Every structure is written in C-alpha cells, then in structure tokens.
Amino acid sequence: MANFFTDTPQFKHYLDHPLMKRIVELRERNYIDKNTYDYAPLDFEDALDSYEKVLEVVGEICGEIIEPNAEEVDKTGPTLHNGRVQYAPQTQENLDALVKAELMGMTFPRRYGGLNFSMVPYMMSAEIVSRADASFQNIWMLQDCGETIYEFGSEEQKNKYLPRIIKGETMSMDLTEPDAGSDLQSVMLKATYNEAEDQWYLNGVKRFITNGDSHIHLVLARSEEGTKDARGLSLFIYDKNNGGVTVRRIENKMGIKGAPTCELVFKNAKAELVGSRRLGLIKYVMSLMNGARLGIMAQSVGISEAAYREAYNYAIERRQFGKAIIEFPAVYEMIANIRAKTDASRSLLYETCRFVDMYKTLEDISRERKLTPEERKELKYYSRLADAFTPLGKAMSSEFANQNAYDAVQVHGGSGYMKDYKCERLYRDARITNIYEGTTQLQVVAAIRHVTTGTYLQRIKEYETMSVIPELEPLKRSLSRMTQMYEKQVGILTSKKDEEYFDFHARRLVESAGHIIMGYLLLQDANRNPQLFRRSAEVYIHYGQVEVIKNYNFVTKSRMEDIGYYKPVILTE
Numbered sequence: 001m002a003n004f005f006t007d008t009p010q011f012k013h014y015l016d017h018p019l020m021k022r023i024v025e026l027r028e029r030n031y032i033d034k035n036t037y038d039y040a041p042l043d044f045e046d047a048l049d050s051y052e053k054v055l056e057v058v059g060e061i062c063g064e065i066i067e068p069n070a071e072e073v074d075k076t077g078p079t080l081h082n083g084r085v086q087y088a089p090q091t092q093e094n095l096d097a098l099v100k101a102e103l104m105g106m107t108f109p110r111r112y113g114g115l116n117f118s119m120v121p122y123m124m125s126a127e128i129v130s131r132a133d134a135s136f137q138n139i140w141m142l143q144d145c146g147e148t149i150y151e152f153g154s155e156e157q158k159n160k161y162l163p164r165i166i167k168g169e170t171m172s173m174d175l176t177e178p179d180a181g182s183d184l185q186s187v188m189l190k191a192t193y194n195e196a197e198d199q200w201y202l203n204g205v206k207r208f209i210t211n212g213d214s215h216i217h218l219v220l221a222r223s224e225e226g227t228k229d230a231r232g233l234s235l236f237i238y239d240k241n242n243g244g245v246t247v248r249r250i251e252n253k254m255g256i257k258g259a260p261t262c263e264l265v266f267k268n269a270k271a272e273l274v275g276s277r278r279l280g281l282i283k284y285v286m287s288l289m290n291g292a293r294l295g296i297m298a299q300s301v302g303i304s305e306a307a308y309r310e311a312y313n314y315a316i317e318r319r320q321f322g323k324a325i326i327e328f329p330a331v332y333e334m335i336a337n338i339r340a341k342t343d344a345s346r347s348l349l350y351e352t353c354r355f356v357d358m359y360k361t362l363e364d365i366s367r368e369r370k371l372t373p374e375e376r377k378e379l380k381y382y383s384r385l386a387d388a389f390t391p392l393g394k395a396m397s398s399e400f401a402n403q404n405a406y407d408a409v410q411v412h413g414g415s416g417y418m419k420d421y422k423c424e425r426l427y428r429d430a431r432i433t434n435i436y437e438g439t440t441q442l443q444v445v446a447a448i449r450h451v452t453t454g455t456y457l458q459r460i461k462e463y464e465t466m467s468v469i470p471e472l473e474p475l476k477r478s479l480s481r482m483t484q485m486y487e488k489q490v491g492i493l494t495s496k497k498d499e500e501y502f503d504f505h506a507r508r509l510v511e512s513a514g515h516i517i518m519g520y521l522l523l524q525d526a527n528r529n530p531q532l533f534r535r536s537a538e539v540y541i542h543y544g545q546v547e548v549i550k551n552y553n554f555v556t557k558s559r560m561e562d563i564g565y566y567k568p569v570i571l572t573e
Contacts, residue, residue, distance in 0.1 A: 005059025130302025212262025244269030
C-alpha cells in the first residue's frame with residue numbers, strides 16, 4: 001500500500017531534531033494532560049510515537065485515496081449551484097476520509113477535542129497532503145484559521161467554533177477585494193454595528209477567496225466609518241448557518257482546480273467581532289497570514305517532492321539512444337538539483353516550524369502564568385527568528401517549487417506538455433505558490449529588514465559554530481566564503497545610504513541569505529545523517545555558491561545611476 005509518510009525517511013529525521021524535546025515538553029505542559037485524557041502522551045517518546053502513528057494514517061490516506069483522486073479532481077473541479085459551491089465528488093471523498101480519521105484540528109488543545117500537536121508534525125501532514133494533491137491542501141489546511149480564533153477569540157467563540165472545525169467543518173479567510181489585492185489596508189467591505197440588536201452586519205464583495213463557501217469564515221472588514229487605512233479594519237467571524245453570503249462565481253484558474261476560489265457577495269450578513277476593533281489587519285490578520293505562509297511553504301515542498309519523484313521515475317523508465325535518459329549528464333544534473341532544492345526547502349520549512357512552535361507555545365503559556373526570565377528570553381529570541389524565517393522560507397520554497405515543476409516537465413520532454421502526465425498538473429499547481437499569501441516581491445519586503453538588522457547574519461554565525469565530520473569541512477568552508485560575500489554585499493549597499501538603490505538590490509540580498517541558511521541547514525542534516533543528506537548538501541551548496549557569487553558580482557559591478565535604465569519610460573501626449 002502506498003504511504004506518503006513511510007516512503008519519506010526525512011520526516012523521522014526532523015521529528016528527531018534536538019529542539020523537539022523542548023518543544024513537546026512546553027506544548028504538553030510537562031505532560032499534565034495524561035491525567036485527564038487517555039490519548040495524551042506520557043513522555044516525549046510517547047508523544048513522538050503518537051506523531052508518527054497519526055502521520056502514517058495521513059500518509060496512507062494520501063497514497064491510497066487523495067493522490068489517485070487528484071487527476072479527476074483537476075478535470076472536474078467544483079461547481080456552482082444557486083450561489084452555493086459543490087465540491088467534486090472525489091474532493092468530498094478526500095475530506096470525508098480525513099474527517100473520519102479525526103485529522104482535523106490537529107494542533108488544537110485537547111479540551112476542545114484536538115490532538116494538541118506541535119507545528120512540526122502538522123506541517124508534515126500539510127506537506128504530505130500537498131504531494132498528493134496541492135489543491136486539496138487548500139481546503140484541508142484552512143482549518144489553521146481556527147488557530148486565529150484560539151489565539152484571539154473569546155472563550156465563547158473558541159467553545160463554539162473549534163469543536164465544529166474538529167468535526168470536519170471547513171474554513172476560509174476572506175481578505176482580498178476587487179480593488180484591494182496585496183494592499184489589504186484598502187479593504188472596504190463594510191461592517192456595521194446595530195446597537196439595539198447587539199449585532200454586527202457585513203456588506204460588500206470579496207474576491208479570490210480560497211474555499212469561499214466554507215462553513216466558517218474569518219472576514220476582514222472596515223468597522224470604523226470614515227477611515228481608509230489599516231486602523232479602521234477589524235476581524236470578524238461569519239457563520240454560513242446564518243446566511244447572508246452568496247457565491248457570485250468560481251474563478252477559472254490555471255491550477256489548484258480542486259479548491260474553489262470564489263467571489264463572495266455579503267448582504268447584511270451577521271458576524272461576530274474577533275478580539276478588539278481596529279486590530280483586524282494590524283494584529284490578527286498579520287498572525288493569520290504568517291500561519292498561511294508557513295502552509296504555503298509546506299505546499300511548495302510537497303509539490304517539489306512530487307516533481308522529483310515524477311522526474312526520477314520517468315528518467316529511469318524512458319530510454320533514448322539505447323539507454324535510460326537518467327544516464328545522460330544533462331538529465332541527471334537536473335534531477336539532482338530537484339532533489340537538492342527539495343531537501344533544502346524541507347530543511348528550512350521545519351527549522352521555521354520549530355521557531356514558530358517555540359514562540360507560539362511560550363506565548364500561550366504566558367496567558368496561563370508568568371513566564372520565567374529564561375522563558376521570556378526564549379520567547380523574544382524565537383519570535384524574532386520566526387518573523388525572519390517565515391517570509392524567507394515562503395519566498396525560497398515557492399520559487400523552488402516552480403523551478404522543480406518546470407524541470408520535471410523538461411525531463412519528460414514533449415510528454416511533459418501532455419495532460420497524460422502528472423508533471424503537467426504539478427507545473428500549473430506550483431505557479432500560485434509564489435503569488436498568493438503575498439508574492440515573492442512582498443516576501444522580500446518583509447524579509448529585507450532582517451538583512452539590515454542582522455537577524456540572518458546572527459543566525460548564520462550561530463550555524464558556523466557547529467562542528468562537522470571531516471568529510472564535510474570543505475562544504476563548511478564554502479559556506480564561510482559565501483557568508484563573507486553576503487556581508488560585503490550588505491556593507492556596499494548600506495553605505496550608499498540611498499533607499500531606492502538598496503530596495504533595487506533587496507531581492508539579491510535576501511536570496512543570498514537564503515542560500516547560505518539553507519546550505520547550513522543541509523550541512524547540519526548531512527552531519528547527523530550523511531547517508532540521507534550528503535548528496536543533497538554537496539549539490540545544493542555548490543548551487544548556492546554559484547548563486548551568491550552571481551549576486552555578489554551584480555552588486556559590486558552595479559552603479560547607482562544604472563537603475564535609471566530599468567525604470568519605465570512613460571510616454572505622455
């Protein structure tokens with residue numbers, strides 16, 4: 001039987017990371033739930049065993065149900081009937097299988113019916129689902145919106161909605177509007193409070209809403225009349241059971257066709273305020289978006305893994321000129337690069353997950369008791385790293401997913417252009433990953449301040465202190481030289497004291513930091529498990545070195561006046 005967890009040994013490697021014990025101990029509050037819930041772990045080993053058993057179930061469902069359904073889901077897609085969305089039958093089958101296996105609300109506390117899992121195994125589930133069908137991940141993964149309700153909602157809201165999510169009700173995040181794409185502070189959907197009824201009402205239109213006909217919606221709306229910026233926006237819960245929202249149309253997309261992307265019309269739709277007014281975008285949606293970006297990282301890695309397997313298996317079987325095409329250097333180089341980029345993306349994903357786990361759990365504990373000085377220090381440290389690594393990871397992994405899907409099609413040649421092969425769908429599905437939840441350009445905007453404040457460099461210096469086996473010392477020296485080039489790039493650009501010039505080169509700085517960090521993470525992996533990661537470490541660090549040198553040469557040979565050649569010439573009559 002196909003199992004997308006057991007056939008990927010990298011998962012157990014990351015579950016066994018040294019920081020996981022600390023994460024689980026914090027998450028489980030030193031295993032206090034064992035006295036209340038018979039399925040709560042007794043100790044760290046028991047918790048890991050639970051993670052693996054659940055991931056095996058996810059892996060089996062993905063290998064036996066979701067992946068075999070993916071082709072038909074892509075062909076059929078959802079349909080619209082009288083303002084309501086109907087999933088493709090196979091999509092509903094996928095959802096029913098995961099609900100029956102009690103795999104919704106994995107990270108929610110047990111008092112609401114959840115499994116209280118850490119972010120690491122949860123994102124492993126998301127990666128596995130994405131490998132099977134990236135479009136279905138966009139339905140299943142939106143349960144993560146429940147984390148926002150858990151963090152910022154009232155106790156009444158938590159008790160009302162979290163158990164429903166766990167039982168299988170779906171969610172959506174209704175942010176974007178026709179005139180507000182990435183610029184969310186321009187959102188104008190109106191929220192009006194009726195004092196006599198003690199009730200909020202929503203009116204307006206939302207666009208590009210993934211899984212837009214879900215049961216439970218998180219809606220960004222303008223609650224403060226006369227405002228036009230972020231300070232006038234609040235976050236609301238809309239319950240489909242109350243009516244007031246219709247689906248105007250399902251967007252006709254390039255890929256991820258199984259997940260309905262909808263245009264919604266709100267007409268006096270009843271809603272509940274989440275938290276405090278005016279903090280909708282500034283606080284709540286920023287937290288929601290960071291969680292979503294982590295999910296896109298997992299989706300990107302899943303697509304990359306699928307692309308590697310499709311390319312490798314085809315190259316083994318396809319014969320040209322008397323031998324399998326994988327024997328040709330031009331082909332095996334491509335496949336090795338897909339493998340290395342996938343492994344590098346996965347390593348960055350779970351490093352970021354660990355940072356998120358640490359600071360989110362400590363924040364949760366702080367709502368229960370006063371943190372110790374050491375815990376407060378940890379919270380500050382990991383919060384900063386999570387803030388830095390999330391946009392970096394989303395940018396790098398989504399760009400790699402696109403590159404890997406492209407190369408998988410290339411390995412297939414003309415066959416890859418045909419819908420007969422899975423890689424054609426992977427190519428279409430991958431394209432959205434570096435667009436939604438903030439384009440790569442916007443991830444660079446979020447990441448660049450961690451270049452200037454030194455967050456990335458500080459972490460790189462921490463990676464540098466690790467000792468490695470002698471065989472890996474040349475790779476470590478290569479990373480050290482790459483770091484020197486990175487530091488010089490930053491120094492050259494900051495010394496100019498020109499904001500536009502710095503912004504022009506921002507992508508090159510972020511990419512260089514990303515290559516070095518991913519290189520060090522793979523080096524760590526190879527040091528712990530050479531058999532599993534050595535080849536990818538060698539390939540990726542060589543690739544990253546070439547990219548850093550390219551960026552270094554571009555920056556050092558660039559002049560401030562050169563950017564004038566890149567600016568558009570706007571013709572006027």
